Amino acid sequence: MSQLHVSAAPHIHSGNTTSKVMRDVIIALLPAAIASVVLFGMKSLILIAACMISCVACEWIFNKAAGKKCTCGDLSAAVTGLLLALNLSTNVPVWQCVVGSAFAIIIVKCMFGGIGRNIVNPAIAARVFMLVAFSEVAGGAACVLTDATTSATPLETLAPGAEGLPTLMEMFLGMHGGTIGETCAAALLIGFVYLLVRKVIRCHVPVVFVGTVFVCALVYSGFDVVYAVQQVLAGGLLLGAIFMATDYVTAPVNLRGRIVFAVGCGLITFVIREFCAYPEGVSFSILFMNLLTPLIEEWTDKEPLGGI
Amino acid sequence: MLFKKNISSLHVPHNKNTASCAPVQISAPKEVVLPMNMQSGHDAEPVVSVGDHVYVGQLVAREEGRNSSPIHASVSGIVKEIAPIKLAGGKTVMAITIENDGKMEADPEMKAPTVTNLDEFLDAVRASGVVGLGGAAFPVWAKLDAVRRNEIETILVNGAECEPYITSDHRMMVDYSDLVAKGVKLMQEHMNVPKIVIAIENNKQDAIDKLGEIFKNDPGVEIYPLETVYPQGAKQVLLYNVTGKVVKGGQRMAALGVLIINVSSVAKLAQYIETGMPLVDRIVTVDGTAVKEPKNLLVPIGTPVSHLLSEVEMKSEPGKILIGGPMLGHAITELDDPVIKATNAILAFEEKDSVELEPTACIRCGRCMANCPVGLNIVAVGRAMNIQDEDARAERLTQLGLKQCIECACCSYVCPAQRPVLSKNLEAKRFLRAYNAAKKEEGGK
Known part of the structure; x- marks a missing residue:
């Protein structure tokens, strides 16, 4: 008989792998990616391709240079690229995409130790970096489907009872200005359902995050439901809540911690949107809560069954 | 409990391919090897010498030290060797090798013990050599002995058998339901426990029906169907799912008024009290992806693994052989390793299912x-x-x-x-x- 294998228990495995998880995230983002091409034209496709290719390339180059095993196959760099692209507007030139991707992968992810070790979400950090470094990211671009000339996101004019906003249906379908992936709520929700069905994420973080913003808006506006719904649909809230606040690496690992994290994200988002100079606060809120993650985990630690 | 929190569990593929295979008596092995550490406590002490003739069921090693258990000859024949052997995991332990004379002669002086009260009952359980047959191998008498010091309200008979592939306990409940019932009645009678719950995963409907029929008029015995999830049979999980109780750190389960005992152990102690035949054989499931025709075998304890594998038709050369289930079992390299008291399965996996997975970085998915x-x-x-x-x-x-x-x-x-x-x-x-x-x-x- 040939040599028998010996290994520690268990001897069977669920068959789930990191690349399968990441592949599911990419699939979940496809509706939003397709919607971005429909809503903002072929320029979206160029952005997506530029970001995804440069993210994967950067990871490959870094791994080679650092003499590490290539981790491109786990698809996490591709996810980062796709998320980053969906967070940009069509005004952004390709070279900026490359710079942003390099920042996301090399500075934010690989320098901290690669997959699983980064402190903040690479796509969000890169978006904020680009927001500060290049003026083209902010404000968004005009949707090609409507004849509106304004390229501004509805958030800039959004206030209780404000006029000149797209209708709720237009907002739900994404026919308004903004970054290419954030506007189409319908597509994002399809992706959300897919992630839930595939058990990639649980519903708590997105629901609590969006719910917190909704309740804050409701209370702030004196129970103006339309305004609260507009707060949810305008800007990057759904994209951030479904795809970026649920990032495993940079959010608390326990459920209680994740809920605290989501409440924090919601509160900060609303405060920035309403009271600060920036019209959008989703990226900043997630970035900030990413930094608090180790503390939140400590606060929300609970005893196992049977005590300690 | 008002707010019963759900215990997390998994839906692992059952692969209970042998669920309908009644145990078949294995052909006589040439020799059996009885390691002295088949129970979780102290090693047993040999009481026979090389060259002695032994009958089936004859005591060959006595209980020695804490939580130990006696060991009996599982075949008749001549004691060939008493020497240390190396077991899977690298542990060296004293073992008695008995050369089988093929007659399977039982001790002519064997007689059933007299059991009329708790002391006699516990002594009989002690002498039977029965340990936790689900894998824990804790001597059953030591567990049941807690009844002297604690107010035991419930005995949980564990028939969950949540590990994939294994159907050893399942077939015990179906093919030897009378022995299981007898054991339950003995505990009821002598230990004065108001409630005995037989907990069985609901993928073993035939076992639930059969035992349900036997105990349908007995208010002291409840058949408790469990959801089929892993690890339903783990004692902390089973305790919680059936009674809602939780063993706190440092506490003993008996302090909560509950004892958990494996269903096959119950049957085997009944067998001893009925006939005087101690624990000398057991049902072992032989399965795995490399096995073409999986079986349940009735195996004398001490039979080498290789002998079990020769009894089933193989699909291909196995890449990995396990003693126990795929979740908790351990891989062996030596096919001479014997079936011990707690061995409920021998699984052989194909090469492609045997390769160790390459770990990647933790992504903190939780x-x-x-x-x-x-x-x-x-x-x-x-x-x-x-x-x-x-x-x-x-x-x-x-x-x-x-x-x-x-x-x-x-x-x-x-x-x-x-x-x-x-x-x-x-x-x-x-x-x-x-x-x-x-x-x-x-x-x-």
């Missing part, structure tokens, strides 16, 4: 924690193991409640990074045990 039956903060345990200072590391591990880990392997099973999470937890537990032992010794000086 699946290990979300699927942990006791809700241990596994990610924090991993992080704590990186603490250089031993005192700080031990303090953190204690604070995390590491000792509550039931070692069910759900964490490793679900990990998408295919990391050996359970092995890491076990390493942490070993460290903590050694650390505490060293501290205790230091304090004692």
Whole structure:
């Protein structure tokens, strides 16, 4: 008989792998990616391709240079690229995409130790970096489907009872200005359902995050439901809540911690949107809560069954 | 309980391919090897010498020390050797090898013990050599003995058998339901326990029906169908799911008024009290992806694994052979290793199912924690193991409640990074045990 294998228990495995998880995230983002091409034209496709290719390339180059095993196959760099692209507007030139991707992968992810070790979400950090470094990211671009000339996101004019906003249906379908992936709520929700069905994420973080913003808006506006719904649909809230606040690496690992994290994200988002100079606060809120993650985990630690 | 929290569990593929295979008597092995450490406590002490003739069921090693258990000859023949052998895992242990004369002659002087009261009952259980046959191998008498010191309200008879492939307990409940029933009645009669619950996963409907029929008029016995999830049969999980009780750190289950005993153990102790034949054989499931025609075999204890494998038709050359189930069993390299009292399955896996998975970086997805039956903060345990200072590391591990880990392997099973999470937890537990032992010794000086 040939040599028998010996290994520690268990001897069977669920068959789930990191690349399968990441592949599911990419699939979940496809509706939003397709919607971005429909809503903002072929320029979206160029952005997506530029970001995804440069993210994967950067990871490959870094791994080679650092003499590490290539981790491109786990698809996490591709996810980062796709998320980053969906967070940009069509005004952004390709070279900026490359710079942003390099920042996301090399500075934010690989320098901290690669997959699983980064402190903040690479796509969000890169978006904020680009927001500060290049003026083209902010404000968004005009949707090609409507004849509106304004390229501004509805958030800039959004206030209780404000006029000149797209209708709720237009907002739900994404026919308004903004970054290419954030506007189409319908597509994002399809992706959300897919992630839930595939058990990639649980519903708590997105629901609590969006719910917190909704309740804050409701209370702030004196129970103006339309305004609260507009707060949810305008800007990057759904994209951030479904795809970026649920990032495993940079959010608390326990459920209680994740809920605290989501409440924090919601509160900060609303405060920035309403009271600060920036019209959008989703990226900043997630970035900030990413930094608090180790503390939140400590606060929300609970005893196992049977005590300690 | 008003707000009964659900215990996390997994839907692992059952692969109970042998669920309808009644146990078949295995052909006589040439020799049997009886290791002295077949029970979880102290090693037994040989009472025979090389060259002695022994009958089936004759005592060959007596109980020695704490939580030990006697060992009986499983075949008739001549004691060939009493020498240390090396078992899977590298442990060396004294073992008695008996050359089988093929007659399977029972001791002519064997007679059923007289059991009329609790003392006689416990003595009989002690003499029967029955240990936890589900894998724990804790001597049953030592467990039942708790009835003298605690108010036991419930005995949980564990027929969950949640590990994939294994149907040893299942077939015991179906094919030997009379023995199971007899054992339950004996415990009821002598231990004065108001309630006996036989808990069975609902993928064994035939066992539920059969035992349900036997006990339908007995208010003291309840058949409790369990959801089929892993690790339903783990004692902490079973206790919680049936009674809602939780064993707190440092507590014994008996203090809660509950005892959990494996269903095959119940049947075997009944067999001894009925006939005087102690634990000398057991049902072993032989299955796995490399096995073409899986079987349940009735095997004399001490039979080499190779003999079991020769009784089934193989599909291909196995790449890995396990003693026990695929979640908790251990891989062996030597096919001469014997079936011991707690061996409920021998599984042979094809080469492609045997290759160890390549671990990648932890992505902090939290699946290990979300699927942990006791809700241990596994990610924090991993992080704590990186603490250089031993005192700080031990303090953190204690604070995390590491000792509550039931070692069910759900964490490793679900990990998408295919990391050996359970092995890491076990390493942490070993460290903590050694650390505490060293501290205790230091304090004692």
